[in-house]
Amino acid sequence: MSQSITITRTTTSSANTSYIVLNTGYLKTFPGILKLLELVLGVICVAILGISSYYGTSFFFNMAICFMIGTFILLLSCLVSLSTGGIISKTIYEVLYHTIAGVLLLIASAIFISNLNHHYSSNSLWIAGIFGLINSGLYFISAFLANKSYRGI
Structure with a gap:
């Protein structure tokens, strides 16, 4: 019986005085990259919404900041650990996280753009809403890949 073996090469960078190894x-x-x-995109949305005075x-804003922080923690853990990037993608956590992020950001962006369409029109707020929709699409792609x-385990 033959088996397929995947070999992953990890590139690291480290300074001589530092104990932190970056993957x-x-x-x-x-x-x-995703x-x-x-x-x-989360940082851009949060920045635009943070300086806006629009009540809706x-x-x-809550969804964008929540998933921006969650994605930052995921990305940081994959960067500072040599094994996390390969291991966490094989768990159900990434599937659930990216699916929930995609659904909630899609709903929040759609409601936000709908409110903008009826009540308020600022170009920067429209950009934030569109970036929110794009970001939800990226989360769905990440959920599909995860x-x-x-399922490959």
């Missing part, structure tokens, strides 16, 4: 190779993988994009931002990786 820089993770950012070269597709899941790593997490970085999700984080950047609370649900969207589900594919999870």
Whole structure:
């Protein structure tokens, strides 16, 4: 009976005086790039909503900041640990996290854009709503990839 073996090469960077090893190779993988994009779009949405004075931002703001922090922690854990990037993608956590993030951000963005359409029109708020929709799409792609990786065990 033959078996398939996958060998993953990890690239690391470290300074001589530091004890923290960075798994820089993770950012070269597709899941790593997706997490970085999700984080950047989350930061943009939170920044735009944080400086806005529009009253209808609370649900969207809460979802954007919640998943921005969660994605930051996931990305950071994959960067500072050599084994986390390969292990966490094989667990159900990533599937659930990205699915829930995608659904809640999609709902929050849709409600937010609907409210903007009826009550308020600021270009920066429209950009935040559209970035929220794009970010939810990225979370769905991440959930699909995580589900594919999870079922491979």
